[in-house]
Amino acid sequence: MITKKLFQFILIAIVALFFQVPTQAATCNKSYTLGFFNGVWNTSGEASESTYKLQDLIGNTYNNEPVKYEPFYNHTGDSVGSNGFQDVAETFIQRANEIDKSGQMGNRFEYFWEFMGSSEPTFLDKLSGFLPNAASLFDSVYTAITTKLVSIVSLFLSNPPTETDYAAHNARLDALATDGEKLMLVGHSQGNLFMNHAYDHILPVVTKDRVAAAHIAPASPTLRGDYVLADIDLVINAMRVQGASSVLANNLSIPFSSTDVTGHTLIGTYLDGTRAGRATIKTMIESAMEKLRCTAKYFRWIGYMCPSTSDTDLEVYIYGSQANANGVIQTELVASDSKIRIPLNAQGQCPIQGWDYRTNVSSYDKNGCMAYTFDDTSGGYHTLDYIAGQTYENGATCTQYKLSAGVYNTLKALE
Amino acid sequence: MKKILTVLLISVSVTFLLSGCRVTTIEQAIIAAESNGSIPRLNHDNTIAGPDKDNNGIRDDIDAYIATLPYTEIQKKAVQQDARALTATLTVDKMDKTAVIAANEKLTRSIGCLHFQFDSDTASKMFADNQKMTVNTKNRFLEYEKFNSALSGSTWTLPDRETSCDN
Structure with missing residues (x-):
């Protein structure tokens, strides 16, 4: 039988270390979805056609991970009640x-x-x-x-789309985020307005690690990523001449083509293989994709054994440490939990026989307390849901710990 | 009425060609280009689907145009699949959202098939040609507008090109 004195020297704190960046999405697939927001006067077929051309440009894989392609369609005029x-x-x-x-x-x-x-x-x-x-x-x-x-x-x-116009796009983005996709958004012409809204909608959910934007011929004065705007783009240039001071500066100089009079089309102008826009756009999109990171979340459980803690002081703490893409801890988030002491049975014996797996992790020692893993696989990393499904028992100390619903929800909100 | 118009157009064409072929107006240029075959002679009647005697889902004049293309039979089938899908977007019930989405899926697959059978630039040209020849009157354009309007705000995933061809 373990004496109460022993309990007085043990404080169990559970440390959950987040590796990679926490997001609200539960999983992270090692794959990309490139969403294309079409420009003015595009038919649905042209939106698909443009997306196939982007597929030709970027390919079916990037960094050895699959890339899926989805048009996010808008039809000119519908959202402003115009024909x-x-x-x-x-x-x-x-x-x-x-x-x-x-x-x-x-x-x-x-x-x-x-x-x-x-x-x-x-x-x-x-x-x-x-x-x-x-x-x-x-x-x-x-x-x-x-x-x-x-x-x-x-x-x-001057009459931007309404939430109703954005609803289906938002819903699809939510689903992709939940699926764990890394999202590369590409907008052309008026599609940039829809893309900006889409980006703003999904950013709080997935953070910049899982969503990026690239603007082609932006009609919108605001940006969410890099842009390409050709000097021969008659549509955007005409807007500038008409006094639209918020139109961005041209940053691509390409020769005129008689087969592409407006200088504004995605395929005819910007993705034309004979002119510089194509390579510039490829670089812009791939540079943005390069910054996207899978945000899978893993937790490592660490307890503390402290020499001067009384029995009644026993508490459990949950620490969440946010790491960057290289696994380097950047910030530490904390949530409190209550520990569970198992009452002794009528014979004064501890009713549980389990024993935790302990491995000292001195790098986490603090305040005179010794850190050790509190885990069933020698300090391995697990998902939050896996850990929430486990019960950690120590017959020697007659203590038991299972993640409470309150702390689970707190950690979930931090994901 | 349609036969009368056709006879009139042919008469004008013959008269124009016999007059020494001096083109001074756009009308004459259209007649000359359609007469010598450098531009296909397309149907422009008031119907949405247009004539389709063999009931293959493609307007007869577009069928005839596809037959002249310098491509393999399997490539021509890809062009036909796309022309058929485009025609269906005009005739589908625009109030039936499920049917509209299904028509768009077929259209997307047909474009994927073009990209599977042709190089990227040729595939793009084939789709653009089919679209402009299928949606070639105001009435057809207005139907196409209804179709595209019904899809506004929606999203879809590009299918694999390798499995996009009907045959």
């Missing part, structure tokens, strides 16, 4: 009818897609082969459409 894309179509019909009184071109929407930059202007080029002055006629249509697009983006900026 923006239809307005552009009406502009096309009006201008096409001005340069072609027969109405043939205005009735052929294949040309609309080419004027929009959604398709290379192969048909328009064919027409130019038959009609020498066609290019000058087409210029007026290009100008009218670009002007209309600028007004829509400006309207969008």
Whole structure:
């Protein structure tokens, strides 16, 4: 039988060391999800197409970890109650009818897609082969459409989307965070507004270690990461000319291309393999991904044996130490718990027979108390849920410890 | 009525070609380009789906265009899959959210299939060409708008390219 005197020299404190950065997500997969927030006038197919192009750019793995790709779709005008894309179509019909009184071109929407930059202007080029002055006629249509697009983006900026518009994106981000994904968000044009909101929504959940943002042709004046904005981007340049002082400075100089008149499209301009934007964007995204870290959480249990603690002083403390990516402890978080003393039975004997596994860990000694692991696997690391499922017993001291619900919830909130 | 318009257009084309081919207007340029085949002659009627005599889910004029492409049969099937998926986005019930999502999944898979069968640039061109030729009238455009509007705010995952082709 162990004497009460022995109890007086033992204080059991349980130290939970967090390795990697704590987050609210319960798990961490060693994988990335790249979410693409599409730009103005994109159809759902174009959003998918753009995301496939980003997949071509970054690949299916990064740092030997898989990368999944998801469009986060927004449709121009919906969020501000505007029929923006239809307005552009009406502009096309009006201008096409001005340069072609027969109405043939205005009735052929294949040309609309080419004027929009959604398709290379192969048909328009064919027409130019038959009609020498066609290019000058087409210029007026290009100008009218670009002007209309600028007004829509400006309207969008002055009437930002609402929480309802963001709801589905938020829900998906929450699910990805819970799944433990590292999130790389990429926005193009007006998609940057949606991306900014998405980033702000998920950042408190996963911290900067698990979410990063990259902006392409940002229409938004605020940033959550690095950006690329071409000097030939007519849409953004027009916004600047119209007095949008918050438009960012151009930081990419690339030559004009006749197959990409607006200089604003993701595929035609920024990911064009013949110009510098593609490599710049690849570097920007990969640099952001490089900073993302898996935030798996492991706990190490350490107890203290102190020479001058009375029986009635016995307490349990939970320490959570936040570590950086290299495992170096940065801060220490503490939560109190109560220890459990097992009452002796009628014969004055301790009813439990267990014995804890102890390994001294002198680096954690403090205040004259000797630190030792309090664990069933010689001081190994475990998840919080694993530890919460264990009962640690010491027949010699007739003590028992099981993580209380209160402390479990406290630690969970720190994750 | 449609036959009359077709005959008229052909008559104008023949007259124009016989007149010495001097093109001075965009209308004439369109007629000339469509007549000599440098631009495909597409259907522009008022229907959404357009004529599809073989009921393969692809408008006949687009079927004919795909047949002229200088690609292998398996590559042409990928282009057909994409054209079929695009046509379905026009005809799907836009009030049926489940059906809209299913149509978008098929469209996404079809684009994945293009990227599996072609190099990246050609795949992009094939999708862009299919889109502009399928959604080639105002009525079709407005239906396409409803489809895209119904998807606004949603997300989806790109499927594996290797398993995206129907055949």
